[in-house]
Amino acid sequence: MRISKGQKLLFIGDSITDCDRAKPEGEGLFGALGTGYVSYVNALLQTVYPELEIRVVNKGISGNTIRDLKARWQEDVMHERPDWVSILIGINDVWRQYDAPFMKEKHVYLDEYEETLRTLVTATKHSVEGIILMSPFYIESNKLDAMRYTMDQYGSVVKKIAQETNSLFVDIQGAFDRLLKFFYPAALAWDRVHPSATGHMVIAQAFLVAINFEWKKNCDNFVY
C-alpha cells in the first residue's frame, strides 16, 4: 500500500468527486465525504486498513473545470497540507464544448487544460508525498463519438503529465470501457457522465488498485 499510517489523502475535482459532500470542510461525520467514489474509497480503506488511520478529505465542487481548480488551489489544496492529492478534472472542460456550443467562454480547450494542470501538479509535487491523476471519462463505448474522442485527448494529456511528473495515473476511462462491454451506457450513467453506484465503485476500485490496496488482506476471519 502506497499510503502510510496517519497520512492525509485529499481528493479534488468536479461533481463526480463532490457528490453532495459537506462544504466547506469536506470531511467529518454523517456523510461529509458525499455519496460517491470518495466515500467508497474511504470506506474500503477503513474496512481493510483500519490500523493505518488514513484521513480522507473531499474538495470536489460540482461544475468545476481545471480553471476553477486553479482559482481555489491555494485555499483548498495547499492550505490543507495533504500528503496525497488525487485530481479528477476535465469532464466539464470538454462537456461545455458539446452541450453549450455557443457559450465559448465556458469552454476550456486542450491547451489551457494541459498548461494549467501541468502548472498545478508541478507546483505541488514537492510539497506532497504523491499525486494521483485520474483520467476524465465519458461513459460512451463508441470511440468515434465526438465528445468521447475529445475526452480521450484530455485523458492522454493527463497520462502524459503523470509520466512527466512521476505521478500515479489511473485510467478511469479504461475502467469504464471494460464494463461497457457488458452494459449499455444508460445502465451506468443517466447522462453518460454522472455514474450510478456501480460507476462510482468502478472509479474507487481503479483508484485503489493504483495505490496497491489489498482487498483480501483482512479476510482470514471470514473463512468458516
Place this chain on the structure above:
Amino acid sequence: MRISKGQKLLFIGDSITDCDRAKPEGEGLFGALGTGYVSYVNALLQTVYPELEIRVVNKGISGNTIRDLKARWQEDVMHERPDWVSILIGINDVWRQYDAPFMKEKHVYLDEYEETLRTLVTATKHSVEGIILMSPFYIESNKLDAMRYTMDQYGSVVKKIAQETNSLFVDIQGAFDRLLKFFYPAALAWDRVHPSATGHMVIAQAFLVAINFEWKKNCDNFVY
C-alpha cells in the same frame, strides 16, 4: 464465486438493509437499492463480475423483526422467486428489550426468534439455490455489555441454524469486532446500530468474502 450467471439475489432485513430503498419494488435505477450495504454489494458485483448479470433485489424494511419477516415472507420472498436469499435480522428483536423495556409486546425473545427463523429457512431452502444468514450485530466492543451479550446469543442461533440447514453464515459481528480494535464505536455508528459508509462496507465485504468474490479478478488492466 458461488453465484452464477443470471441469478437473482434477494436481500431481506431491517433498516440496515432498507437504507431508503425504492418501495415496493426494491430494484431499478436511481438508487432503488438504497444507500447501504446492498447497494455496495451490487456495485462491487457489477464492477468485478459484469459478465455474470446478477440481479440484486432489496426487500429490507426499517424496524422489522423476524416476526415482521414472517408476515411478509410469502409476498416479498417466495413470490420474487430468487435464486439466493440473504437474511440480516434480529437487531430490533433485541434492541426493543433495551430501549423500550416496558413495551414487552414489542420484544422478540430468543425462543421465538430461533423458531421463526428456522421455519422460514427450512421452508425456503428447497426452492432456492442457497441461503445466506448474516449475524445480527451491535457495534459495541464490550462483550459483557448487556445488549451486546444478548445480541451474541441471537448471533449464535443464526450460526446454528446456518449449520443445520447448510446455509452460508456470515459473521457480521466478527467483522465489526475486528474494526473495533481500531475505532471507537461512535466513529462507526452514531447509535452503535446504524453504520456509517465504512460500517456498510464492512458488511458488504464480509458478505462478498462469504460468496468467494474475487476482488482482483479484473485488475490486470490497472497495472501501468
Place this chain on the structure above:
Amino acid sequence: MRISKGQKLLFIGDSITDCDRAKPEGEGLFGALGTGYVSYVNALLQTVYPELEIRVVNKGISGNTIRDLKARWQEDVMHERPDWVSILIGINDVWRQYDAPFMKEKHVYLDEYEETLRTLVTATKHSVEGIILMSPFYIESNKLDAMRYTMDQYGSVVKKIAQETNSLFVDIQGAFDRLLKFFYPAALAWDRVHPSATGHMVIAQAFLVAINFEWKKNCDNFVY
C-alpha cells in the same frame, strides 16, 4: 390542413408527450397541456388557425410503454371520442432493455410492440377521421449504437403499420437526425431521450408539416 373546424385532436404517449400535463383531464387553462410538443402544437394551431377552433387533448403518461397504452385505451382514447389520434410510443419499450437489462419483465420486445400497436390502430381507425403515428426516437447520431439500432427497428414497425392502416406517419427520428448534423446530442437532450425546448419544437414542426400546416398563412399583416 388536414384537421377541420371544431375537431378534437388527442395525443397519447409517454413522458415526451406528458410533460407535466394536468391529470386526468389533459386539457384546460394554465398549462394543462404540459410544457412539451403538445403545448407547442396547440399554440401554433391557435396562432395560425384561430378560426378552426381545434380542441387539443394530452393523454401522455410518463414511463408508459405500448403495454400501458393498451390497458388505458378504452378510457383515455375511445371514451374521449377524438377526431384525430396521435400516438408517440415505444421509447420506454426499448430503453428498459438497455438501462435495466436484468428486469426483463419490464422489456417490451418488438413482437409484442408490433402486435399491440397494430391491434390498437386497427380497432380505432374506423371511429376516427385519422390516426397519426410518430416514430419513437433516440437522440444519438451513431446508427450502430445498440439502443439506436433497436429504436430504428421499432420505428420501422411504426412506419409499416402506418402504411397498412392508411395512417399518417411522422418520422421524428429523421427530424432529429437532421439536427444531429449540427448539434451534439447533449445539446438537445440531457439523456438522449427527454428533449430540450428545441427538441420539442422539432417534434412539433414534424407533426405540423405532416398535417399540412401552413406557417405563413396569416402573416400578411406583419409586413411593414
Place this chain on the structure above:
Amino acid sequence: MRISKGQKLLFIGDSITDCDRAKPEGEGLFGALGTGYVSYVNALLQTVYPELEIRVVNKGISGNTIRDLKARWQEDVMHERPDWVSILIGINDVWRQYDAPFMKEKHVYLDEYEETLRTLVTATKHSVEGIILMSPFYIESNKLDAMRYTMDQYGSVVKKIAQETNSLFVDIQGAFDRLLKFFYPAALAWDRVHPSATGHMVIAQAFLVAINFEWKKNCDNFVY
C-alpha cells in the same frame, strides 16, 4: 433571414420576456431562456436554422419599465456585446397608471417613455447590427378601453422611434388583435397581460416573420 451565422441575439424586457429565465446569465441549459416567447424563438431558430449557430440571450426582468431598462442597460446590454437587440417594454409603464392609480411615482408617462427609449436605441444602434422594437400590448379588443387606448399610444411611439432609427418594428398588439377576432381575451391571458402558451407563440411568430424566418425551409424530408 436577417440574422447571420454565429451572431448573438439579446432580448430585454419585462415579465413577458423574463418568464423565469436563469439569472443573471440568461442563457444555458435546462430552461435558462425561461418558458416564454424567447424560448420559442430560440427553439424555432435551432429547429429550422441549425446551421446558423445563433446564440440567444434573455435579459428580461419581471416588473421592469423603461426606467429600469435604462438603469441596467450598460451591464445587461452593452456589456454582452450582442449583434441584435430586441426590446419589448412599456406594459408596466402603462399598467401601474391603471392598477395602482395613487402611486404616481411608479407611473412612467409617455414623455419619459419616449425620451428614454429613443436615447437607448440611439446610443446603441451603431454598436450592433440591428435593433428590433416590439410594441407593448394589451390583450383587450376594445380600442376605447382606457388602458388599451393608452397602450396604443405607447405602441405608436415605439413605431415612430423604429422608423426614425431604422430599427425593425414588430407589431405585437396587431398580432394579438388578429387572434382577438376569434378568442375572448381570457382565453389568451388570465389578466390580459401575461399570455398563455398560445400568446407567447403569437409573439414569437410575429418576431420571426419580422426577421424573415422561413418556416418551411427544412421540410423536404417530411414529405412521404
Place this chain on the structure above:
Amino acid sequence: MRISKGQKLLFIGDSITDCDRAKPEGEGLFGALGTGYVSYVNALLQTVYPELEIRVVNKGISGNTIRDLKARWQEDVMHERPDWVSILIGINDVWRQYDAPFMKEKHVYLDEYEETLRTLVTATKHSVEGIILMSPFYIESNKLDAMRYTMDQYGSVVKKIAQETNSLFVDIQGAFDRLLKFFYPAALAWDRVHPSATGHMVIAQAFLVAINFEWKKNCDNFVY
C-alpha cells in the same frame, strides 16, 4: 334589519364566496369564514348588531357553477337548516364559455342556469325565512364586451327569479359599475373576477344595504 336574533345566515357560491374558508364546516374560529365578503358581512354584523347573535355559515366552493350547487344543495344547504340563504352563483357558468371555449361540457348556458336556479329557490323558500339572490358580476365597464354582455343576461335572470319568488335581489354588478366610474378594472380585480379587499367590501356593503343594515346604529359612543 331583516335578520332577527339568533338566526342562521348561510352563504353559498363559488370562489368569490369561498375565499379559503374552513372545509367542510364553513364556520368557527380562526378565519373559518374565509377572507372575503362573507367574513366582512359577519364582522360588520357582529360589530354593529352584537346583540342579535346572528350565526353566519360559508358554504362557497371555488369553481362552482349552478350545476355544482344543485348537486350539493341537500347536504350543504337543506341539512344546515338555515333561516336565510344567500346565493351568489353564475360567474363560472359564463366564464368557461369565454376562457375555455372548446370545452363545451363545462359551459352552463342560460336555460340550464335559469331552470336550475329557479328549482333550487322554489324548493327552498318555504323552509327558510328568506332567500337573498346576488347577481353574478364581471368587473368590466364596457357593457358591449362579450362576457360582460352575457353576464348581464345571467344577472337579469337572477333578478327575474328574485321577483317571481319574493326573494331579495342584490345588484352586485350595479355596485361594481358605480366604482368603475372611478377605478379601472385592474385596480379592483386582477382578472376582472376575483376582487381585491375593496371589491369584497363592495359586495358586503351591497348585501348589508339590502337587509337594511344600519351602520350608524351604535356610533353614539364615538362622539367626543
Place this chain on the structure above:
Amino acid sequence: MRISKGQKLLFIGDSITDCDRAKPEGEGLFGALGTGYVSYVNALLQTVYPELEIRVVNKGISGNTIRDLKARWQEDVMHERPDWVSILIGINDVWRQYDAPFMKEKHVYLDEYEETLRTLVTATKHSVEGIILMSPFYIESNKLDAMRYTMDQYGSVVKKIAQETNSLFVDIQGAFDRLLKFFYPAALAWDRVHPSATGHMVIAQAFLVAINFEWKKNCDNFVY
C-alpha cells in the same frame, strides 16, 4: 369627511396594524395593506368615497412599542410626507410588563410612553393636516384586571395628548367594551390582544366614525 381628495393617510403601529402588510412599502396590490383594520379602512373608503382617491399606507411592525416608533419615525413617517397620520401604539409597552415580568429592559413604562408620544406628535403636527391617536386596548371586560387597568392608564395618556395637540382621539378600548357586553373576550381575540375579523372591523368602524365617514352616502342605487 375630514380627509380630502388626493390625500395620503398613513397608519403606524404594532402587530394590530401590521397584519402581514408588504414590507417595506406598505402599499400596493395583492394585500399590501395586510389583512387587518388598515385594509378594512381602505376598502370602506374606496367603496364609499371612490371619487376621493385617498392613498392609504400601512407602516405597522409587529412587536413595536413607542420606543421602536421613535427610532423609525423619520424614515417611516416624515419621509413619506403623509397628510394624515394615525397612531395605534402601547399594547406591547404594557404587555411585556405582564407576560415577561423579569425582562424589565423590554418594559416601556408610562412616563417614557407619554413623553415619547408627545414628542412625536408635537414634532409632526405642523407638517400634516391631522393626526389621529387611537387608544391602545385590551380585550378584557374586567377593569380591575391588572393589565387592563394599566392599559387604561396608557389610553388616558393618549387621550390627554390628543386634547393637548388638537389631534383626533379614537377610543378603541371603548369600542371593544361595547362588544364585550355581548361576547366573551375569547370570541373576539384568542389572546385578548390580536383580534378576529370582527375585532378589526370594530377598530375600522371607530376610526371611520372619528373622521366623519358616511356609510350610507352611496346607497341610493341599492334600493329596489
Place this chain on the structure above:
Amino acid sequence: MRISKGQKLLFIGDSITDCDRAKPEGEGLFGALGTGYVSYVNALLQTVYPELEIRVVNKGISGNTIRDLKARWQEDVMHERPDWVSILIGINDVWRQYDAPFMKEKHVYLDEYEETLRTLVTATKHSVEGIILMSPFYIESNKLDAMRYTMDQYGSVVKKIAQETNSLFVDIQGAFDRLLKFFYPAALAWDRVHPSATGHMVIAQAFLVAINFEWKKNCDNFVY
C-alpha cells in the same frame, strides 16, 4: 407512592394532555409522550423511581370534550388494560360556550358532562387499581370572570364524582391559583388555556403530590 412496580399509568384528555404525542400509540421513544405534563410526570417517575418500571401511556387528543372521550373509551382506555387511569377533561366543553357561542352543537353543558364522566368512571373503576380525576382549569385569577366561573362548576363536578367513586382528585385549578398570586395569566399561558413549560410543571407537580411521589427519595448521593 401509590403506583406499584410494573404498573401501567394511562393519561387521557384534550390538547393539554396531547401536546403532540405519537399517535396512535401514545408511548415509545423520541418524544412519543409529547412535550407536556405527561412527559414531565414520566421523566420525574423515572428519575426518582427508576426501580419501579412504571409504564406511562398518553392518549390525549387535542380539542376533545368528555363526549369525545366516551366515543373512544373502549379502544383507547379499556383495550389498553391500564392499572391507573388519569383523566383531565372539560376545558373544551366549557370553552366552546365562550369562544364559539353560536355553535351550540359543540357545547357540552354541565349535565351531560357530569353524567358522562360519572358513567365512564363507574364503568372503569373495577377494572383498574385507581382512577385520578384532575380538575379542568382556566388560568384566570378573577373568579367572577364568566368562563372561570363556569369552569369552577365543572371542577366541582369532578371533585364530587371523585368522592363518590373513591377516585383521587387533583385540584389543578387550585395549583394554578397559587401561581396566579405571583404571575399574570399571560406569563403562564398565551390564551389562558395552553400552559407554558411552567404551567405543565404545575400540573405534573400536583399530580405527583397526589400519588405521594417523594422528590427527595434518591437525593443522598447529591450531597457533597
Place this chain on the structure above:
Amino acid sequence: MRISKGQKLLFIGDSITDCDRAKPEGEGLFGALGTGYVSYVNALLQTVYPELEIRVVNKGISGNTIRDLKARWQEDVMHERPDWVSILIGINDVWRQYDAPFMKEKHVYLDEYEETLRTLVTATKHSVEGIILMSPFYIESNKLDAMRYTMDQYGSVVKKIAQETNSLFVDIQGAFDRLLKFFYPAALAWDRVHPSATGHMVIAQAFLVAINFEWKKNCDNFVY
C-alpha cells in the same frame, strides 16, 4: 435555597444546554429556553418558588467545547451580568477524540480543558454570587469504556476546579450512573449523549438538589 429573590441565573454549555433555545437572547416566551434541562429547572423554580422571581437565561450552543465558551465568554456571560452562572461543558471536547479520531484540530485535550475552565471560573467568580460547575457525562455504565474513562477524567477536573474556586459542583455523571442500574443506556439517550426527557430531568434534579431546592415547600394545598 441558594438563589435569592430577583437574581439572574445563566446557563452556558453545548447542545445539552442549547436544546433549540431562542438565539441570541436565550430567554423570553414560547420556548425561548429550549426543551431541555434549562427549561425544566426554570419550570420547577417558578412552580415551587414563584415568589422569588428568578430570571433564567440559556446561552448554550450545540457543538461547543470549552474553547468555544472562551471565545464568547465576554459577550454571552459577562455582558449579561448574571448573579449565578452554571457551566456544563466538555462532552464535545472528549467526543471528537472518539468519533472523529483523525481530525485532531477538533480535539480539546485535558490540559487545555482544565486551564481554560480554570481561567474562566477564576476571572468570573468575583463578579457573581456563585458559579455552578456540572460534570460532563457519558451515558455508558462501563467505566472501562474508553470514552467513559476519558470523560471521567474531565469530570474530575471539573470537581477539582469547583473545590479550588469554592464553586458548587454537580455530579451529573453520578446522577446518570444511578439510573444506569435500572435502564440500559439506549433507553436514556439514543447516542449515549443527547438525553431523553427523563435524562434532562435527571440533570435538572441534580442541579436543583445542589442549590437546596425544596420540592415539597408548596404542597400543603394538594392534601385532600
